Amino acid sequence: MRQVHVIGAGLAGLSAALSLSAAGCGVTLYEASPAAGGRCRSYDDRELGIRIDNGNHLLLSGNKDAFAYIAEIGSNALFGGPALPVFPFMDIKSGQRWQVRPNLGRIPWWIFARGRRVPDTRLSDYLEVRAIAKIRDDKLVTDAMRRGKLYWRLVEPLAVAALNTRPQAGLARLLGAVLRETLFKGGRACIPRFPADGLSEALIDPAIAKLRERGADVRFNSRVHTIRVDAGRVSSIRTPAGQIDIGPEDAVVLAVPPWAATDLLPSLTVPNQFEAILNLHYKLEADPEGPLAETGFLGVLSGTAQWIFAKKGHISVTVSAANEMVDDSADELAAVVWLDVRDALNLPLEMKREIPPYRVVKEKRATFAATPLQERRRPDARSALSNLTLAGDWTNTGLPATIEGAIRSGRTAARIVLAA
Numbered sequence: 001m002r003q004v005h006v007i008g009a010g011l012a013g014l015s016a017a018l019s020l021s022a023a024g025c026g027v028t029l030y031e032a033s034p035a036a037g038g039r040c041r042s043y044d045d046r047e048l049g050i051r052i053d054n055g056n057h058l059l060l061s062g063n064k065d066a067f068a069y070i071a072e073i074g075s076n077a078l079f080g081g082p083a084l085p086v087f088p089f090m091d092i093k094s095g096q097r098w099q100v101r102p103n104l105g106r107i108p109w110w111i112f113a114r115g116r117r118v119p120d121t122r123l124s125d126y127l128e129v130r131a132i133a134k135i136r137d138d139k140l141v142t143d144a145m146r147r148g149k150l151y152w153r154l155v156e157p158l159a160v161a162a163l164n165t166r167p168q169a170g171l172a173r174l175l176g177a178v179l180r181e182t183l184f185k186g187g188r189a190c191i192p193r194f195p196a197d198g199l200s201e202a203l204i205d206p207a208i209a210k211l212r213e214r215g216a217d218v219r220f221n222s223r224v225h226t227i228r229v230d231a232g233r234v235s236s237i238r239t240p241a242g243q244i245d246i247g248p249e250d251a252v253v254l255a256v257p258p259w260a261a262t263d264l265l266p267s268l269t270v271p272n273q274f275e276a277i278l279n280l281h282y283k284l285e286a287d288p289e290g291p292l293a294e295t296g297f298l299g300v301l302s303g304t305a306q307w308i309f310a311k312k313g314h315i316s317v318t319v320s321a322a323n324e325m326v327d328d329s330a331d332e333l334a335a336v337v338w339l340d341v342r343d344a345l346n347l348p349l350e351m352k353r354e355i356p357p358y359r360v361v362k363e364k365r366a367t368f369a370a371t372p373l374q375e376r377r378r379p380d381a382r383s384a385l386s387n388l389t390l391a392g393d394w395t396n397t398g399l400p401a402t403i404e405g406a407i408r409s410g411r412t413a414a415r416i417v418l419a420a
């Protein structure tokens, strides 16, 4: 049986391993850490006594590769979120609240409906947003449309979330790619979905179980230290268990983060600038009748917090494109963000005074910076080595660094291996 060695058990490696095992290949999956998931994982916070995710991850129903993966591992029932496309927002400065509610079908009549579109916007604004889908050059998000109400109240928050890069530096065409596959396909493709319990429970553990069911060899604490190249192909890899020779019919999928990829293969060109994401978890039960009740999340404008999620036993806040704040102390960050949380959630006075117990998770290299320069450094899945294929959210997927991009990259890598 043909053996494929997949290095890295993040979403890209898991998705490659699933496709390869489904096609009948023997798969060995090597993961450096004691658990799978990489940048998308859950863990027990002993001090807070709750299980938390490293960061809030939001999917949209139009993320077709992500939902094909979820169907394959059988975890659809583990996702929550509103039944319809609805995006609630609040402006911290003005106190104004509104919901964006695209209609389900492809013809976007919601932009004519005052109760569904962004307040104080005009039809012509929406035509400008549509034009973002056609951008193919290096235009930045801030140059892609006028900075009116629609920009500040919808496009900017979506761009920061999707690109994890400030719009002044972020590539409009990557945002356009996300919009083309979701919002512009109609409301049915942009229903927000997120794990009801945890990322690992919904996206990672069932994938590992499925791989083992198919006979894959999953090895944790198994960092690949060296990739040996001879005559234009990988001839062996070195793991803590020793050297593994790669047979003439066999293949390697390298699905590690970009910095780990160049450690192993210094000749690769990969993104080398990154953006941080902060996640602040406050131990506080969401009010079942409060602003998070209908949707489970809320977009926040004009504050430090950007998205607030109701999680089991805690409230979790995301701040993306956070390079400028990431070195502030956890206490300072928790205090600043708490000011937004208590206002956004309309907390009663007695709860406003004291910050509940919290955990601040700083992911310094959460994603590559979605700038024109970094985009040019994204390599294709097909490498210069005949039996090595690359996967990861940083490869040339045409999408920003997202779950959808990571899973798609794994599927692409598997297709290349299978076609060889």
Ligand SMILES: Cc1cc2nc3c(=O)[nH]c(=O)nc-3n(C[C@H](O)[C@H](O)[C@H](O)COP(=O)(O)OP(=O)(O)OC[C@H]3O[C@@H](n4cnc5c(N)ncnc54)[C@H](O)[C@@H]3O)c2cc1C
Binding pocket: 007, 008, 009, 010, 011, 012, 013, 030, 031, 032, 033, 036, 037, 038, 039, 040, 054, 055, 056, 057, 058, 059, 222, 223, 224, 225, 255, 256, 257, 260, 277, 278, 279, 363, 365, 366, 367, 391, 392, 393, 394, 401, 402, 403, 404, 406
């Ligand atoms: C805080 C945060 C919030 C996010 N929010 C969202 C969101 O809302 N929506 C969304 O779509 N995306 C989101 N993302 C992005 C998403 O998490 C990533 O795009 C995705 O998880 C990347 O998967 P990957 O497999 O490409 O890489 P990784 O997850 O980095 O996986 C690489 C794996 O390789 C392993 N590894 C490294 N070196 C070696 C080695 N030498 N040998 C063996 N194994 C090795 C690592 O341990 C890791 O498990 C978020 C990311 C973060 C950090």
